[in-house]
Amino acid sequence: MPYSPPETQHLDSILPTEPLLLMGAGPVPITHAVARANGVVINHLGETMDAVISNVKLMGRYAFQTVSDKIIGVSGPASAAMEMAITNLLWPGRSVLALSMGTFSGRMVEMAEGVGADVTVLKSAGIEPVRAEQVREALSKNHYDVITMAQGETSCGVEMKCLPEVARLAKEHGALVVVDAVCTLTTMPMQMDEWGVDAAIAGGQKGLSSIPGVSLIAFSENAWEAIESRKERQPHWCLDALRAQTFWGAQQYHYTAPVPGILALHEALRQICEETLPVRFERHRVSSIALQSGIETMGLKLFVPIKDRLNSVVAIQTPKDTESAQIRKIMSKRFNVEVSGAFGLDILRIGQMGEQCRSHNLFKVLYALGMSCRQQGVDLDVSLGMAELERNLVIDPENLVD
Numbered sequence: 001m002p003y004s005p006p007e008t009q010h011l012d013s014i015l016p017t018e019p020l021l022l023m024g025a026g027p028v029p030i031t032h033a034v035a036r037a038n039g040v041v042i043n044h045l046g047e048t049m050d051a052v053i054s055n056v057k058l059m060g061r062y063a064f065q066t067v068s069d070k071i072i073g074v075s076g077p078a079s080a081a082m083e084m085a086i087t088n089l090l091w092p093g094r095s096v097l098a099l100s101m102g103t104f105s106g107r108m109v110e111m112a113e114g115v116g117a118d119v120t121v122l123k124s125a126g127i128e129p130v131r132a133e134q135v136r137e138a139l140s141k142n143h144y145d146v147i148t149m150a151q152g153e154t155s156c157g158v159e160m161k162c163l164p165e166v167a168r169l170a171k172e173h174g175a176l177v178v179v180d181a182v183c184t185l186t187t188m189p190m191q192m193d194e195w196g197v198d199a200a201i202a203g204g205q206k207g208l209s210s211i212p213g214v215s216l217i218a219f220s221e222n223a224w225e226a227i228e229s230r231k232e233r234q235p236h237w238c239l240d241a242l243r244a245q246t247f248w249g250a251q252q253y254h255y256t257a258p259v260p261g262i263l264a265l266h267e268a269l270r271q272i273c274e275e276t277l278p279v280r281f282e283r284h285r286v287s288s289i290a291l292q293s294g295i296e297t298m299g300l301k302l303f304v305p306i307k308d309r310l311n312s313v314v315a316i317q318t319p320k321d322t323e324s325a326q327i328r329k330i331m332s333k334r335f336n337v338e339v340s341g342a343f344g345l346d347i348l349r350i351g352q353m354g355e356q357c358r359s360h361n362l363f364k365v366l367y368a369l370g371m372s373c374r375q376q377g378v379d380l381d382v383s384l385g386m387a388e389l390e391r392n393l394v395i396d397p398e399n400l401v402d
């Protein structure tokens with residue numbers, strides 16, 4: 001034996017005894033039923049899996065609000081689903097107007113450059129979305145085959161509220177609309193067909209409250225025509241939408257699908273359908289607004305003005321003379337609650353996606369945030385903030401937030 005085995009460590013000695021409450025920008029907590037589904041392995045081909053796939057597509061259509069049957073699961077992070085949209089709709093000779101307002105919408109710029117498309121970047125003027133006026137002007141000057149954007153830019157907590165208007169403008173100019181709905185899908189309206197979205201991307205670990213690593217994408221019929229019209233060779237094999245459709249459309253082998261993750265997604269989507277979208281949107285709205293008022297009343301400042309603020313991931317300014325990393329460390333060590341830092345911005349981010357929007361989680365995260373800031377010398381009125389949260393959480397007989 002040339003090599004001897006390394007000294008091993010049991011997982012229990014690495015994982016915390018009490019799991020941290022995941023209140024950051026994702027992954028988010030999953031329900032017991034989703035976790036159970038994620039623990040099952042079945043054959044990736046055959047009658048049972050066929051039934052699972054056809055259900056995921058059916059429920060996916062409801063989540064995306066589309067009648068399109070081109071709903072495809074992607075074995076990979078949400079970035080892989082973004083890459084599936086980009087690599088199938090863009091190639092050398094095709095042009096894209098990429099709306100960039102942070103890390104994730106900016107990621108699609110890099111991807112489009114990577115596949116050799118002709119890329120024009122339209123940046124927002126700071127911590128705000130790209131405005132419809134900017135898009136109108138850009139579209140009036142040039143033709144673009146595709147326009148890309150994120151509905152919710154989680155890196156800085158900005159929502160692109162003018163998305164329906166931008167999609168309409170893009171349609172008028174014959175451009176396909178690609179939307180990153182990774183954190184927003186099922187947390188707020190995303191009307192794929194009504195708004196004219198041609199590719200919508202969701203990750204498992206955010207709005208859908210499933211596991212990371214298995215994502216979902218929906219293509220419109222127009223997008224599919226563009227994909228089928230391609231003459232150039234598709235450089236990707238796993239991310240080739242036409243190949244992927246052999247599994248997701250004809251239920252034939254493409255590659256061995258991540259069965260447990262798809263079962264988890266099935267259960268997460270089933271719970272969404274059972275809750276229904278209007279009730280789910282309202283739960284998210286009430287929960288996030290209550291949290292925001294609690295944070296402000298306590299004495300902290302929110303990073304994004306209300307007109308552009310994203311409810312799914314709330315960005316908070318790090319209090320003066322403190323460090324975001326230090327506050328987060330106290331939150332996790334002393335209170336077992338995890339929130340996120342950011343990519344180069346001096347903010348803390350609290351997620352409001354799926355299972356995060358439950359009253360017991362809200363009270364815990366707000367208390368942990370307030371007390372951790374206080375430990376760092378910030379003068380806050382934690383009790384007033386907690387009372388404000390309670391006052392705003394409209395827990396009606398139908399248990400909107402519970």
Ligand SMILES: Cc1ncc(COP(=O)(O)O)c(C=O)c1O
Nearest residue numbers: 077078079104152154182183203
């Ligand atoms: C809006 C948005 N898009 C895309 C991604 C990328 O997701 P993943 O890390 O699963 O690739 C994220 C992750 O935080 C996100 O928030």
